[in-house]
Amino acid sequence: MIDTGTPAQQQAPPQHRPPAWAAALAGLLAGALGLAVAELVAAVIAPGASTVFAGGAAVIDAAPPWLKDFAVDWFGTADKAVLLGTMGVVLAAGAASAGLLEHRRPPWGAALFAVVGLVGTVAAVLRPDATALWAVPSIVGIGASLLVLRLAVRRLGPALPAGRAHDDAHGGPVDGPAVDRRGFLVVAGAAAGTTVLALVGARLLSAGAKAVTAARETLRLPVPRTPTPAVPAGADLRIRGLTAYITPAADFYRIDTALRVPQIDPAHWSLEVHGLVDEPFSLSWEELLALPLEEHHATLACVSNEVGGDLIGNALWLGYPLGALLERAKPRAGADMVLSRSHDGFTAGTPLEVLRDPARTSLLAIGMNGEPLPVAHGFPARLVVPGLYGYVSATKWVTSLKVTTFAADEGYWTPRGWSAMGPVKVQSRIDVPRGSVSAGSVTVAGVAWAQHTGIGGVEVRADSGQWVRAELADTVGPDTWRQWHVSLPLARGEHVLEVRATDALGAMQTDTPAPPAPDGATGWHRVVVTAG
8 A cells, every 4th residue: 555644744735945035035125125225324323324325425435545545547537336336236145145045044134234234334433424323324224134034034925944955956756844925925015016106105205405495596696796707718729539629517527525415505615724723704605695706717637647648628717716725714823735625524624825815716615617617517606726736725525624734624635645736747648539530630639737827839740750830729717627729640550659748947848657646646758540
């Protein structure tokens, strides 16, 4: 007789181990919900308290100079998008791993989530101007993650013991509690739906961004007391492929440490001028608008700009002279630096003598190319200092000017290996031609800059031959770049074109190659073209 088992054994359906993807999905949904809830809470408390953005800001702060250079060199102004994308991939992989761990080796998955929540909490409360409340989004978010993880994994049943894995691997029946598929799907659907609702809610609560945009769009800039001289007709050669003399705001480079662009309502903005001064004061937005403003064309450059790079732009700025603001505060003897602070915590240390130099138009700027500053470029106010790289001068979303000393304070990038001073070096760039050209007389054109000193001459050569002096375009003044052009005879074949510039004081651009760190790249720009 064949033993067919007891009736209970005959009626019990075989149970299968739940697929690994189900546990991974549980982790992903739990992680997504936690981050979405954290965003929602941060939208109520403070956008900067967001787990993702606080963590990303911490990564930027900890990045060594070589990594910053690598990111800017490879990704340019898309470096922040790449960072957020990379963080998303890492967080997703970690969440999926947490789901697998929680199912197979509980409570290690929950522990992994707890560690991420702790890191997010610490990153948030250590941000500049953070309060204890900034810990709340990460704490609430990780609580939501742990709840969903527990509910979802519980419905998958316990993991199959290691000694019986061979049965499941071959699709055979195994004994054990049934997988509650319907319950799992209910939890998963609820988690996904709540995630979407939380993200929508966070966006709706971010009304500050809409208010700032509306305030900017309705703002009418005051008429400057000191308008800028008109741009000479010959300043822009209008050669096809040559960079325009004035850079549109939409095309102006943006390199900063802000993962999320600060949204500052000008009605709530103020600038504190303090430190080693006899008469500290606070300047409101209305008071700034009432001051006699000035216009000035100035070219700004990023210290991360490689030789021949495009992290540079020229614009018309409207603002109030920083020297006048500082004189109002009456700096004390011995002070030699102004530490400017951004709303997002970034700081820059600028030599006090540069800002007080009456021959240099350094501005607390509120306008760019005849319009209010774009939000991404510092609205409502930023610093513009001709002749210095942006990392020591061009603070956006500025809220504080602290008169101090280089011995007592450091800007954001100085302790990370960058020079404390950062004067712009004389540089030049070939814009045209690029690639293939017709043999014969070829127009070579580009831009050169030595802000505040001015460009005195540009020379170009082909294939290490004789230098040929280029013709300089007109310019508004020494604080902007200058276009140049020259014609060179090029026979059929491949050619290497080189350019070098000399500033108005006779200092020639060096041919010694150097990377951007610690105080700006050097070398001659070279391009290879083929004449046919």
